[in-house]
Amino acid sequence: MSASKYLNQDYEVLRRQCLKEGKLFCDPCFPAASESLGYNELGPNSAKAKGVEWKRPGELCPEPQKPQFIAEGATRTDVCQGHLGDCWLMASIAALTLDQDILARVIHPEQNFTENYAGIFHFRLWQYGEWVDVVVDDKLPTKNGELLFVKSTEQTEFWSALLEKAYAKVNGCYENLSGGFASEAHEDFTGGIAEWYSLSKAPPNLFNIIEKALRRGSLLSTSIAASDKEIEHRSTEKLVKRHAYSITAAQKVRKSDTKVVELVRLRNPWGHIEWNGAWSDRSKEWDQVSPEDKAKLNYSAEDGEFWMAYADYIQRYSRLEICNLTPDSPSNDSVRCWNSCQFEGSWKKGISAGGCLNFPATFSTNPQFRVELDIDSNGDNKCSVLVALMQIGARQAKQKGGKNYSIAFYIYKHLSLGPDDLQRPAAQSEFMPKREVCQRFDLPLGEYVIIPATYGANQEADFLLRVFSEK
Template sequence: MSGGISASIATSRLRAEGMGSNDHAVPFLNQDYEALRQQCLETGCLFQDPSFLAEPPSLGFKELAPYSAKTRDVEWMRPTELTDDPQFILGGATRTDICQGALGDCWLLAAIASLTLNERLLHRVVPHGQSFQEDYAGIFHFQFWQFGEWVDVVIDDRLPTKNGELMFVHSAEGNEFWSALLEKAYSKLNGSYEALSGGSTTEGFEDFTGGVSEMYDLRKAPRDLYRIISKALDRGSLLGCSIDITSAFDMESVTFKKLVKGHAYSVTGLKQVDYQGQVERLIRVRNPWGQVEWTGAWSDNSPEWDELDPTEREDLHLQMEDGEFWMSFQEFLRQFSRLEICNLTADALSEDGLSHWNTIKFHGMWRRGSTAGGCRNHPNTFWINPQYKITLLEEDDDPEDDEVACSFLVALMQKDRRRYRGQGQDMHTIGFAIYEVRDKGCQNVHLKKDFFLTHSSCARSETFINLREVSNRLSLPPGEYLIVPSTFESGQEADFVLRFECLAGCVLSDKDLKTDGFSMESCRTMVNLMDVSSTVIYREYDMDKSGSMSSYEMRLAVESAGFKLNNRLNQVLVARYAENEAIDFDNFICCLVKLEAMFSKYCHFLLVLLYGVESVPQGCWPMLTPMFPTVVSSCLDVL
């Protein structure tokens, strides 16, 4: 369990001061770009990154593993060794600067291509002032959003090459290197180059902007999708699309009209034209690979263009970069399988006239034996998952929407799973369910199994899926609701971040991080804990009379003894006292004794420190007791 109370306080202070924002990014692996660069300039040595070595393990673990056929004869070279006139950015960063190499990360390249459409967003990721000329020291840095905070990633400029050519991302201009260096920084963030192989464009969108993404199945597209796309482009959102594959043999296969299956494209524009006396809706798409391009209607040399007014035709052609093409919107829906939209958050949309969503986020974790309950298919353990209460305060003010409801977006993201690929792990299958809490203003406590056995969800994620993030746009009437994020299977461990976005007013509270404090009756119970028959409590939760209690029932048993636990403390206790997800009587007694001892010491310490007395002044319990779970968990970290 990481960190104690002092570390938590320090982290909270730094965040309150803006650490982790894009303006004050957290140095990744504690590497300070300016300090390292200055050190290199003073010593006259080019930077060599000790945390991402120019060696085979940085390439990958399977197809790009050390000594594999694909990594044989790889040489790491600096741009200054590849060309006489290396440039960081040449003539501005454009979509044509991103050409795919021998790595299956087209999803990332599609995201980078979309990023170049907004110069302000681009330079949040690619900071100004980097060059191969002025104060060159072989060191560069890039900034990425990672699970709620921005991090600054430092790299050296040694890039993997074969036969003097870059292996992976490269620019169409042979002496431009910003895109190759950006890919290297993102590879470092995720553990290796190969960790980037295969993915969803939304990952890149979100890590470049901090935005929240949503996905549409184009076979079941909403009727107003064209309007949704138009509004998204107007808001500065990033959009990507792809064609699903049905087997591994489909990957990168080309359709009859030259679209690549399993390949990530970016959506870059919309246009309505007058065609044969009717309005034709067109959509502009870009293939970051650039070598295979749509050959159907409205492709570069199709006869449809001859029917347009010459001025309009010329205007549309001028709007296209290499690798981009137009197609009719109806054909787009037929040819592509899914659309991904990344909605940008407030700090990414500071320009006047751009509306944005209000964002609230919480960090949580699933831990085997305590908070990893699985989906509703596991009714005995589903209730132990983390729970979050949302209060929808007002309806949307959308003149185009007749629905009397609050629109919001829920996004559940699992953390750091790409970094575990080298250890044989991958994404869990995740999702969430939402329940209406009819008892308005109910006590802020973790709801138990009986509630979920007798109530159905009023909304849920469209599917449980093994992507980094699952998200859905939903609408519900004003009221109080409960969000329960989970893995599909019980007992699967992961850290996650839950983000909730809405246009109208809302309140989101974590039912697991805080309690409302202990009631006076609970305090009396704690003080007299040693007089309570722990044997009776234990027997009550030893359901099968086996002599041991399931760790999933730990929270209920300890509550019966007078302690209300948050998720973190429950996880600590289970990790400390459970064996194979079971707790025997001796460990249960030890747990209660430790809790009672911690509570007594905590109360005595605070009373002396704050009041100089040995007993609790009347009315002071509400101020003291909410801190108890944090103090106990910190003590247990050490003891």
């Protein structure tokens, strides 16, 4: 798949130039300097930034070892969170390794530190409706000779650290990666579309939904809700609150009493601190499982990954995010087929920023987009449709005070909307202060108008509206 050159930097041209001149690449667009670290907690005079040195992988490997881009395959154990609050990104990268085809599209696995090495690497990311090829140099922030941020359990492996750097570059700096939802990174790695489930209202077939999503190559993450005072608080069962975990497998296991138990496998991106309840590593429940199943499930590895009963999972966790792949994803043929369209727009004060329906006098000034739903998804003259509204650039502008507005969208059946019609939408999403709101609907076939809105009037932002109708 083609991708535009991010900031007009061409990887091949830059590498050839460095090789010709016999020097290693230094990225002028994301320099090994304080502004690339951050502005507050990682600002130039901050305690966290004090003593930071930028080093290339060759300087970090003890002799006689040499750096490797990928050592014995890129796996989820290559993703161990460092001193940065980007567990959401780490959970997404770990989930990404479960589908090697999708991973290869993002990281270009043929890259290395030997053949034509010039200190330059590149990664492909999805950004607001288009794929971009992002160039970075391999100078990484360190303290006391160790990587400051993400690292692999294999000391000589660097693909995950370089991918994190590329993601920091497109988002302005490393500090801008603090705090977020894994579904955001899922979408930026796949171009997919994310849904989420409140586990307190879990549908009865959610375990089957998880199984099917994993088979389709979807990326899954989960978290436990908590107050601001409880961020990364560890429970007595060693579950971490307000912390993103990957879901890496779902399996039904038969016990010796012939009872079948539904299990899910989760991974803490820290690479340690695991659930200590039923079905955890070396728990007594495994004594009731055949040696073959024990070996197959690798239940006792000390890597931050653990199994737990699905019933325990939905009681203890709060939120599940599933990023559905789109037709251009390089995955297997079990991916559902979609028709899709996308629109770009803006909310502007005095022109098209009328706020929500609470502002009836100005609501009609919001941008409007017409779509036709003509696919009978399930044989009932209805179309199963996913609508996603994404605001653009808030994370990149965090150091300037940028933030996500509370946004939502309204769907109307009528093509000519009068004041009374606006009060009766056919469907609408919830307002949420997130980069993206997404919701699935089953709507009668026909033509519709979608109106994206901010909750407050006179708020300005660019947005991307995507509509996927499922065949």
